[in-house]
Amino acid sequence: MSKLSKQDKVEIYHLWHDYQISPAELSQRYRVGRTNISYLLALIGRHGLTILDQPFTAYTSNFKEQALRRIIVEHEPARRVSIDLGLKSSGMLYNWLREYRKNGYNIVNKQRGRQPHDQKRTADQTGKSATQARERTLTPAELEAENRERIRKKIERLSRPADQEPQAAEIAQAVTQLRRELKVSVTFILDAINANPNLPHLSRSNYYYTLKKKDKERDNQEIMAKIKAIYEEHKHRYVYRRITAELRRRGLLVNHKEVQRLMNKLKLFGIVSKRWLKYNSYRSTQGPIKPDLIKRSFSAVYPNHKWYSDVTEIKLKGQKTYLSPIIDGCTQEIVSYTIFRSPNLKQTMDMLKKTWHKYPALNGLIFHTNQGWQYQNGQFQAWLKSHGISQSMSRKGNSLDDGLMAGFFGILKREMFYGFEKQYKNLTELEDAIRDYIEYYNQKRIKIKLKGLTLIEYRKLVLS
Template sequence: MTKLSKEDKMKLFKEWKYEYKGAKYLSKKYGVNVSRISYLLELIDRHGFTILDKVYTYHSKEFKEEAINRVLLSDESINNVALELGLSSAGMLNNWIRSYKENGYNIVIKSKGRSTREKREEQRTREAEARKRRTSSPEFKAYCRKCIHKKIGCLSSKEIKPPKTEIARAVTELRRELGLGIKTILEVINDPDNNLPNLSRSNYYDILNREDKDDLKYHHMIKRIKSIYFEIKERYVAPGYRTITNHLHREGFKVNPKTVQRLMRKFKLFGYRMKKKKRYDSYEGEIEGRIKENLVQRDFFSVIPNRKWYTDITEFNLKGLKLYLSPILDGCGGDIVAFNISRSPNLKQVMTMLKDAFKVSSNLKGLIFHSDRGWQYQHKAYQKALKERGIEQSMSRKGCSPDNGLMEGFFSILKREMFYGKESAYANLEELEQAIIEFIHYYNNERPKDRLKGLTPIEYRNQSLVA
């Protein structure tokens, strides 16, 4: 980061004040962080150019203590306090607060030069005594009560009380942060005037010991959870506890999903959460006589394969280049019957997908084939191909994506696990296309589902055909 001279700072301020240049513009021009520029401009605006003459200022222990108390006890912002006191940066006050907490809520003024062993021992003794005095001071006690109230109070609401395990974890964190004993923290929590969720000393230690026994009780399973988690994460995205549980059940582990969830949370193994993205829409209006009735009515599932199929088109935008996937999903096991990948969402893509699906399954009379109202599904050629094989066409209501929820769910899984957040892994559309093909094979043959009792879609399909 560029170091600014006094002349640079004055010039920078004049550009902002009189030429109305923004902080972002000045940040790029002078090569300085935006937050630092904003702080500097406000500092000069408050104190004038004389504040720039202070090259080095000694700050006494009392001065630092007053500044720290204003932030910790009076709830003033670090930025505002630093500006008011004329500090060269807000980071200076932030460092004081960090050092204050690290030294047991005691301000330590470091002397220059290397200290001898005797001096260091004397310093430690003084710091220990100062820490004892500090912990007995009313200001420190008030701050501790405030921290305990804030942390424990956030766990509960008016309707729902937090589980004892959450309170115990919060108490452990408070012990580390404040350096207090368990007795002091529990006294504040269990005080009837504080209206906080209670926790007894015996309960706390029982939970603490139980948490430590996890490694003994679930040693092999924890190892397997971690290996499954990182294996899938490396391949696609971080899986959630349900996916991990299904894999464990397939390997013979008898475990409740909530136990897996608790262990994953304990080891900070969190599943990926997808952010909403703009979706592709193939709707371009309605052709009279081509709109079909919604025969599915959100009753998506079927007992046997080839009774309900679903289709739609989704778009992949990779660095401005687009790829379109058109799959067919069976309502029995949720497996992908056929699919086609194209550079444009044209009729040829949908018709090729249909031909591939008809090769896999020949007898489709009475099948309900559901889609949205996209122009491809209103085309004469598409509707004729379905009619020739005795397939009944079904369509969602206008602009109602939940009517095709099963297909939308598959697109969500597909993009969350192998595309969103991993766009940089694909150099071109060819690599992305290959990755989609591989994921569909993984989804059909290797990815177990809760709804299918831990089976993969293809395993469930084959089981249904045998039955």
């Protein structure tokens, strides 16, 4: 586990715990054995992330003896004992056991600190001479035979179920490690593996293909983690195209088809459109009907040139609330809104007054609505006229004439109401959720047609 920094270990745990990335995939990504990854996850699961801050510990002879007793006398699995004791690596316990047997079943703690100079020199000379003597005694044939034996043991020790051969990725990783350890060629290692009928075989072409595939899968794991984070951040409202745009905003260039494929692999599906019912505010003719100045040309070149409004009804547990917003034809942001428990003229007039405080200069603005009774009211029409605003109305029975406003109602209900009704205990909670959603819609939700910007960012861009 020495290859991994503390940050790597924390990241591995979160990828496994939060994003359900398997130990095998994490092993490939971080180029660490799957056994070590599994041990790390079990260790953190037992002791928490604070175990990573544990300083170096010089274990006493009594501590080691008690640990080994659990294995030898009580027959506990070594891995379980290691995790229970909080050892950084399961290999520590196996080393203690090997030394214990080597020293005649006695615990011998090595002397810590630097050896005296004369002792160190003697030991170095002894070790060096032994190594040189060994190298002189091995012939090329014997060295080759020893390397083949090490290769055999390495491949046999690959972690796997008893009835299943290791995957090509595991074998390729072992081959790469053997190249570094033995200083031999890939051809030599693969020949040694393939010549042994008891070992799983791997061709040279498959080895290089697996290495290339591992690099691609590692990149995909990073993208998938980002996709899942964006998906959760936006409460499952984003589908693949909007997630692609968000990834590009964060500096990651990726094709939308690739994002769609990875989302399908992760089983992440955005909220599907659903039919919704709109409150019908028409009550026959109440006042003068204004001409349609928009004629379904909803967009505007600059903000505060075309505004649209309507009222929608949302029903929860037999009770109703009514939302009356204004949407800008250029930025498509919600300029102002009011929420009332009943549709009345005060709701509409309060919406206008809130807008006036925010934008006091509205000369030349076109304000478009349907033929609802509120918009035919003399008080409403007089207010628009006194502020230099031209009133426009849809034709009777043509809901598409106010399509921009209808589109917003559909998005709102699809992304925070339909399918989420059980989350709201009463109308108060629902109304608070509507306010939160409108804030999110203006400030955070990107729009593909507006160059992948949020509505507020697009307003700043247009006005700059």
